Amino acid sequence: MKLLVCFFSLWLIPGGVINAADDNRSLEEGFVNPPQSAGIRCFWWWLNGNVTKNAITRDLEEMKAKGFSGALIVDAGGANQRGNKQVPAGPTFATPQWRKLFKHAVQQADKLGLELSLNIQSGWNLGGPNVTPEMAAKMLTWSEIQIEGPAHASPSTSRGSGPVSFNQELPEPQKRAGYYKDIAVLAFPLRQVEHIQREPIRDLKAKAASHEVGMSAPDCRFLLEDIPAAPDEQDTRLQDILNITDKMTPEGILNWQVPSGKWVVLRFGYTPSNAQVSTYSAKWKGLVIDYMDADALRTYWNDVVRPLLSDIEPLVGKCLKYLHTDSWECGGANWTSRFPSEFKNRRGYDPICYLPVIAGKIVENRDVSNRFLADFRKTIGDCVAENHYQVFAELAHQHNLGIHPESGGPHAGPFDALKCMGRNDIALGEFWVPSPHRPSPEQRFFVKQSSSAAHVYGKKLVGAEAFTSIGPHWDDVLWSSQKPSFDHEVCSGLNLVFVHTFTCSPKQMGLPGQEYFAGTHFNPNVTWWDYADAFITYLNRCQYLLQQGKFVADVLYYYGDHVPNLMQLKEADPAKVLPGFDYDVTNEEILLKLEVKDNCIVVPSRISYRVLVLPDHKVLSLATLKKVHELIQQGATVIGPKPEKTVSLVGFPESEKEFIRLTDEIWGQSSDSAGQKQSDKGRLIWGKTAREVLLDDGIKPDVEFLHSPMDSLRRTPNGGNQQKDSAFDYIHYTINEVDVYFVCNQKERQEDVTCAFRISNKRPELWEPVTGKVCKAEAFKQSNGRIEVPLKFAPYGSLFIVFREPISETTQGKAERNFPEYKVLSRKGWPSPQQIQGPWDVYFSPKWGGPGKVRFDKLISWTDRPEQKVRSYSGKAIYKTTFDLSGQKTSNQQYVLDLGEVLDVGIARVKLNGKDLKVLWTKPFRADITSTIQNAENTLIVEVVNSWRNRLIADKDLPEKKRYTRTNITVTSQWNLRKSGLLGPVQILTAEE
Numbered sequence: 005m006k007l008l009v010c011f012f013s014l015w016l017i018p019g020g021v022i023n024a025a026d027d028n029r030s031l032e033e034g035f036v037n038p039p040q041s042a043g044i045r046c047f048w049w050w051l052n053g054n055v056t057k058n059a060i061t062r063d064l065e066e067m068k069a070k071g072f073s074g075a076l077i078v079d080a081g082g083a084n085q086r087g088n089k090q091v092p093a094g095p096t097f098a099t100p101q102w103r104k105l106f107k108h109a110v111q112q113a114d115k116l117g118l119e120l121s122l123n124i125q126s127g128w129n130l131g132g133p134n135v136t137p138e139m140a141a142k143m144l145t146w147s148e149i150q151i152e153g154p155a156h157a158s159p160s161t162s163r164g165s166g167p168v169s170f171n172q173e174l175p176e177p178q179k180r181a182g183y184y185k186d187i188a189v190l191a192f193p194l195r196q197v198e199h200i201q202r203e204p205i206r207d208l209k210a211k212a213a214s215h216e217v218g219m220s221a222p223d224c225r226f227l228l229e230d231i232p233a234a235p236d237e238q239d240t241r242l243q244d245i246l247n248i249t250d251k252m253t254p255e256g257i258l259n260w261q262v263p264s265g266k267w268v269v270l271r272f273g274y275t276p277s278n279a280q281v282s283t284y285s286a287k288w289k290g291l292v293i294d295y296m297d298a299d300a301l302r303t304y305w306n307d308v309v310r311p312l313l314s315d316i317e318p319l320v321g322k323c324l325k326y327l328h329t330d331s332w333e334c335g336g337a338n339w340t341s342r343f344p345s346e347f348k349n350r351r352g353y354d355p356i357c358y359l360p361v362i363a364g365k366i367v368e369n370r371d372v373s374n375r376f377l378a379d380f381r382k383t384i385g386d387c388v389a390e391n392h393y394q395v396f397a398e399l400a401h402q403h404n405l406g407i408h409p410e411s412g413g414p415h416a417g418p419f420d421a422l423k424c425m426g427r428n429d430i431a432l433g434e435f436w437v438p439s440p441h442r443p444s445p446e447q448r449f450f451v452k453q454s455s456s457a458a459h460v461y462g463k464k465l466v467g468a469e470a471f472t473s474i475g476p477h478w479d480d481v482l483w484s485s486q487k488p489s490f491d492h493e494v495c496s497g498l499n500l501v502f503v504h505t506f507t508c509s510p511k512q513m514g515l516p517g518q519e520y521f522a523g524t525h526f527n528p529n530v531t532w533w534d535y536a537d538a539f540i541t542y543l544n545r546c547q548y549l550l551q552q553g554k555f556v557a558d559v560l561y562y563y564g565d566h567v568p569n570l571m572q573l574k575e576a577d578p579a580k581v582l583p584g585f586d587y588d589v590t591n592e593e594i595l596l597k598l599e600v601k602d603n604c605i606v607v608p609s610r611i612s613y614r615v616l617v618l619p620d621h622k623v624l625s626l627a628t629l630k631k632v633h634e635l636i637q638q639g640a641t642v643i644g645p646k647p648e649k650t651v652s653l654v655g656f657p658e659s660e661k662e663f664i665r666l667t668d669e670i671w672g673q674s675s676d677s678a679g680q681k682q683s684d685k686g687r688l689i690w691g692k693t694a695r696e697v698l699l700d701d702g703i704k705p706d707v708e709f710l711h712s713p714m715d716s717l718r719r720t721p722n723g724g725n726q727q728k729d730s731a732f733d734y735i736h737y738t739i740n741e742v743d744v745y746f747v748c749n750q751k752e753r754q755e756d757v758t759c760a761f762r763i764s765n766k767r768p769e770l771w772e773p774v775t776g777k778v779c780k781a782e783a784f785k786q787s788n789g790r791i792e793v794p795l796k797f798a799p800y801g802s803l804f805i806v807f808r809e810p811i812s813e814t815t816q817g818k819a820e821r822n823f824p825e826y827k828v829l830s831r832k833g834w835p836s837p838q839q840i841q842g843p844w845d846v847y848f849s850p851k852w853g854g855p856g857k858v859r860f861d862k863l864i865s866w867t868d869r870p871e872q873k874v875r876s877y878s879g880k881a882i883y884k885t886t887f888d889l890s891g892q893k894t895s896n897q898q899y900v901l902d903l904g905e906v907l908d909v910g911i912a913r914v915k916l917n918g919k920d921l922k923v924l925w926t927k928p929f930r931a932d933i934t935s936t937i938q939n940a941e942n943t944l945i946v947e948v949v950n951s952w953r954n955r956l957i958a959d960k961d962l963p964e965k966k967r968y969t970r971t972n973i974t975v976t977s978q979w980n981l982r983k984s985g986l987l988g989p990v991q992i993l994t995a996e997e
Contacts, residue, residue, distance in 0.1 A: 031739065034548050035804075036776045040117060042548035043073030044540060046506035047469060049520050050079040053094030053102060053126070053285040059510040060109045064116055066528045067506075071540050074119035076328055076502055077109060079126040082283045085521040086474070089972040091513070096286040097126035098308050103315050110316045114323035121326035121408065124309050126288035128330030131281045133290040134307050137183030139300040140276040140291035141337040143214065145177035145184070146363050147271045150194060153262025173256045179275040181291065185341070187272040188249045188356050189258065192240035194266040202237040204364060206230045211377040212362045213338040213384050213567075217416035220447045221570040224416060225621045227381070228566055228651050230374050239268075239365040242372075245357045272359050274341075279334035295332075296340035296387035298395045305399050313403055321404030326430065327396070331410035332417035338362075338384060346391075347383045351654050355380065378566060378651040384418040385567035393427040400429075408432040408467060412457065414450045416568040422591040425457035430500065432467040435493045437485045437524060439475030445573055448489070453571035455497020456589040459555050462609030467500040468493060471524035477973050478516065478531075478951040479982070480524050481910045482539050483926040484752060488800040490543065491748035495733040496574045499550035501543055514970025516952045521973075531879050532949045535911045538923040545773040549744055549804060553737025556706065559587035559694045560605050560613040562595050565625050566651070574733075579617045580693035583730060584705025587694075588613070596631050600638035603686070614703065617694050618644025623651055626659050629666050636670065639685035643694055646671040704790060707734045707745065708760040711794075731755050731797075743807040749797035759805070760792045766807035767815070768793045770822060773802060774926055781805075784817035796823040799927045824995035826900060826930075829890065838890045840944065840990040847882040848874060852955060853968050854881070863990070865907065865983040867954070875981065876958030878969075883946040883986050889939050898995040899937050901944075903929035904988040908950045912986065915945040930993070937992075950984035957981060 034042070048063065067075060079097045084090040095101035106122075113120050125132055131140070151170070176184060210217050211227050248269075251260040258269070279292040294300040309327070313320050340346070347355045358367055358376040366373050393411050400407045406429030412421030414434070425431050433454035436442045455466045470493075471486050480486060490501065506527045509517030517529045527533070561579035563569060571589050572578075579587040590598075590607065597608050604612040616635065618624070624632070624647040636642055650656075650663050670688060672681055678691020689697055709732050731751040737744045743763055749755045761768070768781040768791055785792045793805060828837035843861045848854025855873040866874045866881070893899075901921075906912050906929050914921040914931045917938060921931040952969065959967040960975040 031549075031552075031742065032778055035545055035771055036778065038071070038541070038544040038548040040068075040071065040073055042544050042551060043071045044501040044503060044543050044547065045072060045074045045076060045121075045467075046503040046526065047078050047523070048075040049505045049507040050077060050094070050285070051083050051507055051509075051518050051520055052081050052091050053079055053096060054091050054510065054513075054518065055094055055105060055508045056510045057105065057108050059508050060105065061112050062528065063506070063508050064109070064112050064118060066533075068116040068118060070536055071544050072118065074113070074121065074325070075506065076121040076123065076326075077106070078123040078328075078330075079285050079288075080123075080283050080520070081127060081285045082520045082522065083518060083972050085283075087976075088521050088974050091518045091972050093286045097132075097284075097288045098312065103312060106312060107315050110319050110323050114319050118323070119325045120323055121328050122312070122324060123328045123330065125281065125284075125329065126286070127281045127284035129279055129282045129292045129332070129334040130295075130304070130329045131279075131290050131292035132284075132288050132308065135291040135293050135304070137181045137276045137291065139293055139297070139303060140181070141279050141294050141334060142274045142339040142341075143277045143336065144187075144212070144339045144359070144362055145179065145273055145275050146359075147175040147177045148363065149175065149269050150266060151262055151269060152266045153264055170262060171257060171259050174252065174258050174269065174271045176256060177271060177273050177275070180278060181276045184273050184275045186249075186252070186256070187274060187339075187344075188247060188359065189252050189269065189271050190245055190357065190360060191248050191260075191267050191269045192245045192360070194268050195239060196266075197236045200236055202234065202366070203231055205361070205366065205370065205373060205377075208364060209336075211374070211381065213381055213418040214336040216333075216335055217568055219415045220442070221414040221421075221450055221453065221572045222416050223572070224568045224570070225564065225566060225619075228374070228378060228621065228623055230370055233370040237366055238369055240360065240367055242357060242368050245360065245367070247357060270360055270363055272363075274339040277335060277337050279337070282333055292334045294340050295337060295392040296343070296346070296384065298391040301392055301395050302399070309399075324405065326406045326408050327400050328407070328432075329396070329409040331413065331415060331434070332419070333415050334417070337418065338380070340387060343383070343387075346387055347380075350383050350386055351379045351652075353653060372653065372656075375651055375653045375656065379653055381418055381567040382565065382652075385420045385423065385569075388417075388419045389423040389427060393424050397427050397429070406430065410434060410469065412453055413570045416570055418567055420565075420567055420591055420593075421453055421570040422457045422460070422563075422589065423593050425454060426461035426593070428457070428463065430465040430467045431455065431458040431461075431463050432469070432502070434469035434472060434504075435489060435498075436472045437480070437489045439473035441474035445575065449492060449496065449573040451493040451498045452496040452574040453589070455555070456571060458497070459588050459611055460590045460594045460607045460609060465500045465551065466497050467502055468498050469504045470501040471526070472504045472522060473524060474522045476979075477519065478525055478953050478956075480951070481908065483800060483910050486524065486539070487542070487926065488748070488750055490546075491800070491802050492733065492750060494546060494550065494746055495735045495748060497555065497735065499547055501547070516969060516971050518972050531951055532909050532911050534880075535913060535923045535925070535949060538925050541776075542773050545776065546746070549739070549771075550737065550746070552739050553744055554739070555588070555611060556736040556738060557586040557588050557611075558614045558698055558703065558706065559585060559617055560607070560615070561587050561589045561617045562619060562628070563589050563591060564619050564621070564623065565592040565628065566623070578619070581617075581695045581698070584708050585695060585698060586706060586736065587617075592625065592628055595628060598631065598635060600635055600640045600686070603639045603641070605635070605640055615641045615643055615694055615697060618642065618647070620645060622646070622648040625652060626650055626655065626663050629663060629670075633666060633670050636683050636686035636688055641687050641689065641697070643689045643692065643697055645690050704762050704788075705760075706736055706762045707747070709757050710760055710792065711758040732757065741808070745805040746802065747795070747805060748802035749800060752799045754799060755797040755801075756794070757797070758792050758794045760790045761805065761807070762789065763791050763807045764789050765811055765813050766791070767809040767811045769806045769808065770795075771804035771806050773804060779822075781822045782817055782819035783822045786813060786816060794821050796821075801926070824898065826902075826993040827996055829899070829992040829994050838992040840885060840887045840992070842885050844883045844885045847884075848877050849879060852879045853877060853958070854879075863986055863988040865987060866950070866985045867981045867983055876954050877984075878950055878952045878955030880947055880949045881985065883948065885944050887942050887944065889937060889942065889992070893937060893939050897934070898932065899934045900993040900995070901931045901933045902991045902993050903946065903986060904990055906948060906986055908953075908982040908984045911949050913947040917943055933992075946986055948984075948986045951982065953979060954981050954984060
């Protein structure tokens, strides 16, 4: 039976960027041999500044050799966190000595054709020793007294009580760093209502942006709600608040003729927040700049960034291509010196008399106070995006540079994540491998937000800080940890990996050398570096295709205009469209620019979607509501419940009346839980999920996984999503006229499945990113506008399914399956199936404490051997044996070597009869040996590598001079030996006809 028509493409593609496939051939060539420009990048960690020119040169040469396209220079500390040891301090960031190292790095990278990015500080939370309190991130602060007029009165303050003259200094609010500036002095009559104990505004500190809301892209819509209002709970009416700022002297002396009655006097000002630069090297300690103040950023740029660029001026924009700052982890920030004017320009009213709300007072009523708080946070978010990240981009663009800050979380600072990321040139997020610090998918995966920002704002590259972890060191298994994490985020839109972390480690620091306390250790000092090409080539093949594609999705979801506002992982599925369909998320800024073409929603980047989905919390701004009405009138399909309110004081209360009128006009006055309203061109639907609407419209899923007995994917009756239980995920792109699907198995088990693709009249091809094989699928069926393709996935396996060759609608596949079924070689009359039992001669290098050659009569873990030198060994071991083929080799038979289990890193190189077959790094550990196997006297060599852990554990109890290893990472008693080696069974398989 004919299974596959496979062919190997061996053409090399010249260097340089290929922005689109010129033709099908170049697309295929670039996939098989991806160009350097499609290569991965890394966080190149200059740990505590402890780097040398030699170490820099070595790192860059290794990056080039392994297929990296570039690196992000990150000078930072972190060596001694979590109980590890500090490393020697190198030159402080931006000093003359550091600048010489930076210049050397750029010059060497340019010679090698690598692109560099620069983190414009040491550590993160942008700031440093040159940031003055005036430039720093700011927080509101206040003091409160009660006085009675018109005579002298005694104050009631947190500083005690005593006689007070109305010509005396008001208590100065709490300040930090010796810095405080006044904003306003406000007074209002004290309301005394007997038997009333008012409940505070719920979550006030979070609503006032006084702290981060969470660290894993939390849903922040709870900030739009509060407990029900109670009678007589207001502290003051707005009209009763007096601004008596002009009654206070610059020295803080209040000179005010107090009206009759008891009064509350609030003195508001601002002071630096407690945010500090995080994880800095050497002496780069300092305050964090004010992210809402463009002048603060410009001052920092002129003081720090401009001199660095001047040192390498000919290479700015040529080799140095991007500037970077890392994620927001600086807590709350809720003021800037120009905030009153920033607020008034954006919201249309003065915020000053509403400041008592920040101090916990209810002004007018609970609803009005919460509306102000929503406007307050939204203004902060606008300032962060427009006065910081947009200005950062403008400054960089003046030098022909781009930016890729981690501007969208996942820590929930006071910002609209999509709006911030929309200012990036590379939309850069992050994802983690499983670790104790972030064990669950919700805590690990954040790329869907980055890709949505890239798609709706028109950015080509979706990057990510990749493979981050805080957990066991040198404990990574590429096939079961890094690969499925990468594949998951590819299905969320990732197309450019920045490996975290590639630590620069000078030779004198030993091996494995100095390391940052977190991240996957991924540099020339890892034991498996010589074999890393295979994994990196897998990543680069994927990136080559992904970077050229135009994303295909059916649904655009609007996530509201509240702040903080961040997206969660793909499976959160706020649009209720999974499985089988895909979606992007947009914010208010882009929603107000949407167009309708042929009844589809179109974003400014020209990606189109069939439907727009509104959030289910029933809150919309008036501007958004008007735009939704316009889109429906122009022919769009909009799905969502009838909104119940705005959460803004802009134009209030007249705006709320207009809002109610418009919602009644758009949704009608019916109270039905589900319904549809048709306009001349468009329609509005509520009470159904997007998936239900698409299916009702006859739109089949873009991908449907059929006939998979192991797949637990099911839909609940109401359309709820259980995507996270599925073995499979996918993403769909178009490259010119070619449709490209990436499909991956997210389970550690083999999966056989039939995939139905919403494609017709094109022949399916299977492009295997692990091997580079390009194969025409011979088994497929066209039916009802879809093509069904039977597929087989290894544990955590992945495939590109490419549709490019036109076929007629009547063309069907001529085979039953697209992959051979393998069985252990066995023929009638043989005593047993072909297993390679050994014995094996295994060589452990004495250089790393190994005993030299050891005989293994059977395959067991090194840790189960009697020899101490084997049990404590780390590095490469070489297995060698000879065997005869049972029976005679058959010319038309395919033979495959299966290594069975390979531990602990899961990497092996196979050589048979002197021919280097390939590096095996994924399950199943198999190599085609058809052309190399002989009937007799076959010599099999298998190189297996494990991690540093076992040697480090053994060295812990040795005197320092007798240790083979040296590192700052502390080896504790909790570290356990890892099973290592070739465990088998090693077998010869044949393809079943």
